[in-house]
Amino acid sequence: MTTATPASAATATAEGAGRATGPSAEELDGTDPLARFRDRFLPADGVVAYLDGNSLGRPLRQTGADFADVVAGEWGTRLIRSWDERWLDLPLGLGDRIAASTLGAAPGQTVVADSTTVLLYKMMRAAVAARPGRTRILMDDDNFPTDRFIAEGIARECGLELQWIPVDKAAGITIDLIDEALTAASGEAFGDRVALVVLSHVSYRSGHLADVAAITARVHDAGALVLWDLCHSAGSAPIELDAWNVDIAVGCTYKYLNGGPGSPAFAYVASALQNELDQPIQGWMGASDIFAMAEGYVPAKGMRRFISGTPPILGMLPMQGMLELIEEAGMPAIRQKSIALTEYTIRIVDDLLTPFGVQVASPRDSGERGSHVTIRHPRFKAVTAELWKRGIIPDFRNPDGLRLGLSPLSTSFGEVLVAVEAIRDILADTESAAEAGPGR
Numbered sequence: 301m302t303t304a305t306p307a308s309a310a311t312a313t314a315e316g317a318g319r320a321t322g323p324s325a326e327e328l329d330g331t332d333p334l335a336r337f338r339d340r341f342l343p344a345d346g347v348v349a350y351l352d353g354n355s356l357g358r359p360l361r362q363t364g365a366d367f368a369d370v371v372a373g374e375w376g377t378r379l380i381r382s383w384d385e386r387w388l389d390l391p392l393g394l395g396d397r398i399a400a401s402t403l404g405a406a407p408g409q410t411v412v413a414d415s416t417t418v419l420l421y422k423m424m425r426a427a428v429a430a431r432p433g434r435t436r437i438l439m440d441d442d443n444f445p446t447d448r449f450i451a452e453g454i455a456r457e458c459g460l461e462l463q464w465i466p467v468d469k470a471a472g473i474t475i476d477l478i479d480e481a482l483t484a485a486s487g488e489a490f491g492d493r494v495a496l497v498v499l500s501h502v503s504y505r506s507g508h509l510a511d512v513a514a515i516t517a518r519v520h521d522a523g524a525l526v527l528w529d530l531c532h533s534a535g536s537a538p539i540e541l542d543a544w545n546v547d548i549a550v551g552c553t554y555k556y557l558n559g560g561p562g563s564p565a566f567a568y569v570a571s572a573l574q575n576e577l578d579q580p581i582q583g584w585m586g587a588s589d590i591f592a593m594a595e596g597y598v599p600a601k602g603m604r605r606f607i608s609g610t611p612p613i614l615g616m617l618p619m620q621g622m623l624e625l626i627e628e629a630g631m632p633a634i635r636q637k638s639i640a641l642t643e644y645t646i647r648i649v650d651d652l653l654t655p656f657g658v659q660v661a662s663p664r665d666s667g668e669r670g671s672h673v674t675i676r677h678p679r680f681k682a683v684t685a686e687l688w689k690r691g692i693i694p695d696f697r698n699p700d701g702l703r704l705g706l707s708p709l710s711t712s713f714g715e716v717l718v719a720v721e722a723i724r725d726i727l728a729d730t731e732s733a734a735e736a737g738p739g740r
């Protein structure tokens with residue numbers, strides 16, 4: 301790694317923001333077929349560039365009015381009657397809508413409920429119980445903390461072993477890694493100790509996009525179930541859960557589905573598997589006859605059984621507005637814009653930041669990349685703090701990763717340029733790291 305002097309950095313600047321090697325941000329914004337959608341989001345005072353939609357998507361302009369309508373109407377006027385008229389069916393109806401527009405899944409396999417964490421718990425517990433006699437959960441060691449922590453807890457609770465799959469930082473989760481892990485978990489037959497494999501479609505750290513179809517097929521060769529975490533792909537990358545033969549998937553709705561802070565998550569269970577899975581938080585809303593007030597729990601047939609208690613109806617509102625935008629734009633165009641944004645980001649990072657020793661941690665092949673680009677530098681914790689002061693909002697992930705989250709419907713190429721130029725300026729200005737700022 302070579303660290304440039306400010307003088308060589310200035311040379312990079314003089315070359316311009318990638319203009320030598322491709323179209324400028326202005327040109328890209330000018331020809332962006334999805335540019336019109338940006339105006340549908342609420343402007344944020346003092347924010348110059350918002351590059352954290354992979355953590356919290358922006359609200360739509362219409363969201364405030366949508367809330368006011370529901371407070372006055374469905375809640376304020378229809379009151380308790382709204383449960384029968386709409387709300388009881390909303391977790392499944394909205395699930396079907398997310399499934400159709402973003403998950404490549406037929407109706408009746410997706411539900412909206414709980415937080416991602418709670419759904420991960422319910423689904424992992426149900427899955428391991430459906431493979432009795434198998435004693436291992438496999439998970440990549442770079443998975444998001446909540447996934448890892450939930451698996452640790454379930455392993456302890458159920459007397460199972462948690463086998464970590466060591467992720468190759470350069471290549472992400474590959475079929476070879478899965479093969480090796482399943483082979484290591486073989487007794488009489490390939491992978492026969494494994495009950496469940498849990499992986500993320502897009503890595504929260506590096507942005508690697510996993511080959512879900514191929515990996516799922518290999519897990520099935522071992523007779524195990526697979527659970528995919530779709531938090532970083534739902535709404536930004538193509539997903540074909542039915543065609544890929546996925547068993548179970550869970551994802552959050554506050555990133556690229558713009559559901560707002562704490563909006564409920566979704567879970568998908570392939571129809572053939574649904575009645576085989578018994579989830580551990582057996583509340584009345586997932587029972588076969590909700591209002592029977594029965595003595596004992598009998599799970600509902602189908603996806604309703606994965607609901608536990610009263611669903612957070614208000615938290616489901618903003619994502620409904622966002623789904624309209626997604627349906628209007630279509631996932632193929634959204635993916636195209638996502639690729640254009642990440643390609644542009646990598647191009648100008650190469651141009652402007654490589655002279656400072658910045659490295660691109662995300663894959664360079666668009667086919668292997670989700671919708672954020674992670675760049676690395678030892679001083680990025682302090683740089684992120686300074687960016688936030690200037691109204692430029694990416695995020696920082698320990699130990700040295702700065703993530704540039706690119707939301708296809710709300711992010712402009714101009715925002716990326718402003719952010720990367722600011723990173724260059726801060727790196728040029730600061731000699732040493734200041735241990736401060738938002739770090740997680």
Ligand SMILES: Cc1ncc(COP(=O)(O)O)c(C=O)c1O
Nearest residue numbers: 415416417444446504529531552
């Ligand atoms: C891959 C992944 N899983 C899970 C979560 C979060 O779970 P929860 O929505 O319960 O906080 C996140 C982000 O917060 C994530 O990136």
Ligand SMILES: Nc1ccccc1C(=O)C[C@H](N)C(=O)O
Nearest residue numbers: 354355356444504505531554697
């Ligand atoms: N839900 C949050 C609440 C507070 C701060 C961050 C988050 C995130 O979503 C983090 C994200 N999952 C990540 O990939 O780091």
